[in-house]
Structure formats: structure tokens, C-alpha cells
Amino acid sequence: xxxxxxxxxxxxxxxxxxxxxxxxxxxxxxxxxxxxxxxxxxxxxxxxxxxxxxxxxxxxxxxxxxxxxxxxxxxxxxxxxxxxxxxxxxxxxxxxxxxxxxxxxxxxxxxx
Amino acid sequence: xxxxxxxxxxxxxxxxxxxxxxxxxxxxxxxxxxxxxxxxxxxxxxxxxxxxxxxxxxxxxxxxxxxxxxxxxxxxxxxxxxxxxxxxxxxxxxxxxxxxxxxxxxxxxxxxxxx
Numbered sequence: 001x002x003x004x005x006x007x008x009x010x011x012x013x014x015x016x017x018x019x020x021x022x023x024x025x026x027x028x029x030x031x032x033x034x035x036x037x038x039x040x041x042x043x044x045x046x047x048x049x050x051x052x053x054x055x056x057x058x059x060x061x062x063x064x065x066x067x068x069x070x071x072x073x074x075x076x077x078x079x080x081x082x083x084x085x086x087x088x089x090x091x092x093x094x095x096x097x098x099x100x101x102x103x104x105x106x107x108x109x110x111x112x
Numbered sequence: 113x114x115x116x117x118x119x120x121x122x123x124x125x126x127x128x129x130x131x132x133x134x135x136x137x138x139x140x141x142x143x144x145x146x147x148x149x150x151x152x153x154x155x156x157x158x159x160x161x162x163x164x165x166x167x168x169x170x171x172x173x174x175x176x177x178x179x180x181x182x183x184x185x186x187x188x189x190x191x192x193x194x195x196x197x198x199x200x201x202x203x204x205x206x207x208x209x210x211x212x213x214x215x216x217x218x219x220x221x222x223x224x225x226x227x
Contacts, residue, residue, distance in 0.1 A: 043203055043218040044155060087155065099168060100145070100216070102155040 003027065003101045004090050010107035017078050021106045023071040023088030032091035033064055035073045037084040038105065044087055047073075075108075083110045114138045116219035118204050124225045125194055133189045133222045135204030144187045145205040145216065146179065148172070155203070161187065194226045 006023045013019050025033075033050035048055065050062040050071050061074040071088055088103035117136045125131050137144050146158040159169040161179055178190045187206075191198055204219040 038155075041201075041223075043221050045218070046215050049215075094168075098160070100157050102147075102157075104154040 002103075004088055004103040006086075006088050006103040006106050008104055008106060010109055012109045012111060013078060015078060015080060015110055015112055017110075018074065018076045019078055019108060020075075021073045021086055021088075021108075023073075023103055025069050025071070025088075025090045025101075027090070027092060028066075028069060030069075030090045030092050032093075033062075033071050034089040034091070035060075035062055035071075036087040036089055036102075038087055039084050044089075044102075047086070078108075078110050080110050080112065083108055114217075116204055116206055116217050118202075118219035118222050120222055121220065122223045122225075124227065127196055127226055128193050131191050131194055131224060133191075133202050133204075133224070135187045135189070135219055136185055137187055137204065137206030138217055139185070141206035141217075143167075143207040144179075144181070145207070146189045147203045147205065147218075148200040149203065149221075150197075150200045158189070191224075194224075196226050199224055199226045 004025050011019055035047040036044040037047045038044045048057050048060055048062050050064045052064050054063045059076045063072045075082055085105040085107050087105045090101045092099045116138055119134045123131055144161040147155050148158055149155045157170050159173045159179055160167045176192045180188050201221045201223050203221045205216040207216050
């Protein structure tokens, strides 16, 4: 089983639609969770951290289910500018270091 | 807003040559990372660096790779003898503290092409 697994997509949805991405992780000891977005040939940029209680930032909502080792991202009222690859990132902590694992990403394409 | 910078933005090299990729992390950050992303594939962790030493490295980071913080501001990744499969985008990232939700800031990357 992959350490961090995402549906690669692509998701092709019309502007204004709601779209949801899922991500599963294999290590139950994972401690921090993030969603990044990556535009073509650019660096990953943090979209939001994911907390157990769930968190919302404008049109974006992230959820974490530790029991199922599952993270989700919901985008409401999608815009053309939301077209990107969305990366699920899991961070594990050890005594002197942390290990950061990226999912392969889910491609989203918003059409007018 | 402070940012991580990387040079060069692109580098083309011959197989077997040494390359040095440079990064300037955000000035008050303490943890530094290198990642690579082969075209069309996922971002892969290479190495993390703290307090002037490697704190964690992946299986990819073999003897051909080394990292240094030569002058307190630059953070370099050296590939001693490049192979074709080293062609990738290399990202540097830095983080301020090892807090649970501390954000990694990525540089814009260096695109390395080995011929």
C-alpha cells in the first residue's frame, strides 16, 4: 500500500461546481496533514493545514478522519483559477527529524 | 513576504558531471529540505538538515548526493556524478520551527537536465 494515496484524476468540472478530493495514508502514527496546490512546472504552495476538527478557509474545507486514515478537501463554487494539481501531504515526527510524504496529486481542471 | 530562492532556475549538464544546486532559505528558518520531482511524477523527499547536519535522508539520497550550509545563508545540494535519471525539478524548502503545524516554504525550484 502506498504511504499516501490519492485519486490522480483528472477531475474536469464546470466553473461554480463543488468538487471533493480524498486522500488516504498508511501510517497511523502520522501527525500533521496538509493540502498543497501545485501549478504546472511550479513549486508546491500550501493551501491549508488539516486539523482533526476540520477547518475551513473561504471556499475550501478540509477534513481529517484519523480512525479511517483519510483526509479530504472540498472546494465550493470553483473558479477557473482553481485549476491545478492538489497534493495531499503527511508529516511524521521522530525524535530529531520529521518525514514528509507527498501524494502523487489529483489534477483538477475547471472549465468555463 | 519572505521567500526561499533557488539558483540556477535551469541547469543542463552532461552525464558524469558534478552539479551544485543553491538555495537561500528564509533567514530565520532552522530546518531545510531538498525534494525532487521527476517530470510527471510526485514530489519526493531527499534530505532534511538541521543544526548543520543531516537529520533525515531518503533511499534516493545515496553517496552521490551531499548537502552543505557553507556560509550560514546558502544551502546547497551537490550531485557528484550525475546520471540521466537525476533529471528532475529540485525544490528546496525551509521551515521555522518543528511545531506540529509549521509551514514549509518551497523555493521555485531548479530544473536539472542531464544529457
